Amino acid sequence: MTADVKRQSDFPTWRELAIGSAVVYSGSARALKTGDWASSHPVWHYVGEATGCIQCGLCTVYCPEGCIAVKTIDETGYDLALLERRPASGITPGSLVPAANLDYCKGCGICVRECPTRCIEMVAEEL
Amino acid sequence: MGKRIGMEASIAVAETVALCDVDVIAAYPITPQTHIVEHLSEIVADGELDAEFIPVESEHSAMSSCVGSSAAGARTFTATASQGLVLMHEINYIASALRLPIVMCVVDRSLSGPISIWNDHSDIMSERDTGWIQTFAENAQEAVDLTLHSFRVAEDLGVLLPVTFNLDGFILSHMIEPVILPEREEVERYLPNYEPKIRLDVDQPLTMGPVGVPAIYTEAKFAQEMALRDALPVIEKAWDEFEELFGRRYHPIETYRLEGADVALVTMGSIGETAMTYVDQARDAGIKVGLIRIRLWRPFPKKAFLEATKGIKGLAIVDRCASLGGVGGPVALELKGALYNQDHRPRVVEFQVGLGGRDVPVQDFDRMVQSTLAVIAGGPLPEPRFLQVRE
Numbered sequence: 001m002t003a004d005v006k007r008q009s010d011f012p013t014w015r016e017l018a019i020g021s022a023v024v025y026s027g028s029a030r031a032l033k034t035g036d037w038a039s040s041h042p043v044w045h046y047v048g049e050a051t052g053c054i055q056c057g058l059c060t061v062y063c064p065e066g067c068i069a070v071k072t073i074d075e076t077g078y079d080l081a082l083l084e085r086r087p088a089s090g091i092t093p094g095s096l097v098p099a100a101n102l103d104y105c106k107g108c109g110i111c112v113r114e115c116p117t118r119c120i121e122m123v124a125e126e127l
Numbered sequence: 128m129g130k131r132i133g134m135e136a137s138i139a140v141a142e143t144v145a146l147c148d149v150d151v152i153a154a155y156p157i158t159p160q161t162h163i164v165e166h167l168s169e170i171v172a173d174g175e176l177d178a179e180f181i182p183v184e185s186e187h188s189a190m191s192s193c194v195g196s197s198a199a200g201a202r203t204f205t206a207t208a209s210q211g212l213v214l215m216h217e218i219n220y221i222a223s224a225l226r227l228p229i230v231m232c233v234v235d236r237s238l239s240g241p242i243s244i245w246n247d248h249s250d251i252m253s254e255r256d257t258g259w260i261q262t263f264a265e266n267a268q269e270a271v272d273l274t275l276h277s278f279r280v281a282e283d284l285g286v287l288l289p290v291t292f293n294l295d296g297f298i299l300s301h302m303i304e305p306v307i308l309p310e311r312e313e314v315e316r317y318l319p320n321y322e323p324k325i326r327l328d329v330d331q332p333l334t335m336g337p338v339g340v341p342a343i344y345t346e347a348k349f350a351q352e353m354a355l356r357d358a359l360p361v362i363e364k365a366w367d368e369f370e371e372l373f374g375r376r377y378h379p380i381e382t383y384r385l386e387g388a389d390v391a392l393v394t395m396g397s398i399g400e401t402a403m404t405y406v407d408q409a410r411d412a413g414i415k416v417g418l419i420r421i422r423l424w425r426p427f428p429k430k431a432f433l434e435a436t437k438g439i440k441g442l443a444i445v446d447r448c449a450s451l452g453g454v455g456g457p458v459a460l461e462l463k464g465a466l467y468n469q470d471h472r473p474r475v476v477e478f479q480v481g482l483g484g485r486d487v488p489v490q491d492f493d494r495m496v497q498s499t500l501a502v503i504a505g506g507p508l509p510e511p512r513f514l515q516v517r518e
Contacts, residue, residue, distance in 0.1 A: 011343060014345075014349040014353070015350070017346055017347060019287065020226035020227070020325075021336075021339060021343065021347040021350070022225075022335045022336075022337075023337050024325060024333045025333075026332055028337070032340070
């Protein structure tokens with residue numbers, strides 16, 4: 001409940017809404033963090049694991065939200081702590097990896113379904 | 128001031144819409160509204176009005192087109208009735224939520240079934256909660272005057288809401304009555320050019336009608352509620368200025384011979400004229416009865432209504448709509464809701480009459496008033512009923 005109240009306060013009051021609730025500036029979709037809806041998010045298994053990511057990029061194509069990008073690990077903002085729990089991943093700073101932007105990932109799991117090496121797994125959100 | 132001429136109410140409305148120099152008319156013909164858009168299409172086809180007439184394939188498309196043209200900043204008009212109005216229903220909410228000053232003439236007609244082309248208010252009552260400003264005319268002159276008033280109020284930058292003005296189907300829409308049409312210069316003085324606050328414009332892109340997530344929807348609806356409430360003083364001011372220019376006076380709640388009355392009839396629409404005839408006869412016969420006529424239905428003028436009911440012992444409320452399975456007709460429910468928390472509450476007796484075009488003659492008003500007099504004399508309160516039903 002507390003988290004919800006805090007989030008509400010980030011939204012405009014009724015007086016602050018533009019007439020007819022119009023959005024009068026561009027790029028507004030960015031402000032709608034659809035990642036709020038997710039109950040789980042994708043995690044990639046990497047080289048050295050039983051089935052590893054071959055960096056084919058198909059997940060980035062199939063993602064309906066367009067929120068998966070193949071980037072160097074340093075750019076992704078990827079959860080390095082999570083990777084550290086996977087010592088066999090072979091990931092080092094500078095490696096190219098796919099990662100979902102969790103601000104927008106709705107947790108649909110389509111990437112898991114489409115991955116040719118079955119290297120993606122959905123991990124439940126922590127409460 | 129224009130010349131007094133004999134004209135069908137529908138044609139008079141169409142002529143006045145043309146005088147208002149509308150940019151877009153999107154409409155589908157439906158009885159008994161047909162003459163309005165038919166005549167407008169002729170005016171446009173004859174080159175007398177520089178407007179886009181969009182002959183759409185349904186009323187759903189009519190209102191959708193109106194939303195688009197009004198969003199682009201065009202002065203927009205449509206007219207409909209009955210099944211056409213309820214087919215628009217979905218889009219009517221969007222027009223008001225987007226704050227688009229579309230003006231619509233509703234020529235009130237009952238809803239099927241059974242199929243009925245005749246007059247009652249069941250069509251407009253289904254639009255009660257859509258967030259539109261809603262007014263009612265009693266005669267052709269009022270229909271002309273409310274046409275002007277509707278554009279003036281809708282486009283006021285302090286309002287920016289869609290307006291529907293109502294004419295009773297056939298009973299009023301098809302009557303040839305004496306009317307004074309305004310002169311073009313008078314219209315120009317009363318109705319300035321429409322300059323929207325925001326509009327669809329490729330050079331200044333914006334989004335109208337974005338998704339309202341749970342964290343936004345409540346605020347969006349409350350902003351709309353406040354806009355509708357705040358429209359009331361603008362509606363009254365527009366009638367003040369109308370009187371200055373044209374000499375005819377309108378109020379949200381209008382009364383007739385209410386002084387010293389024990390019972391007040393409450394009517395909406397053309398039936399009020401028959402009720403006035405009844406009140407004159409009853410007063411001559413010594414019955415202390417007056418009349419309250421609801422001119423403005425949304426936003427509901429609660430204060431003016433309560434003011435009118437002061438000292439009244441019994442209200443005989445006339446509903447032109449059957450509300451099935453509830454505790455009364457929509458007008459009666461509204462008025463009882465307004466009265467409930469007041470210290471002074473007249474007894475309320477309600478009647479659902481004039482359904483599907485059934486005539487409501489003077490004698491029926493006498494039955495309603497006699498029934499209400501019996502209640503204030505201590506008699507039992509009758510169940511809400513269809514007064515005219517054959518047992």
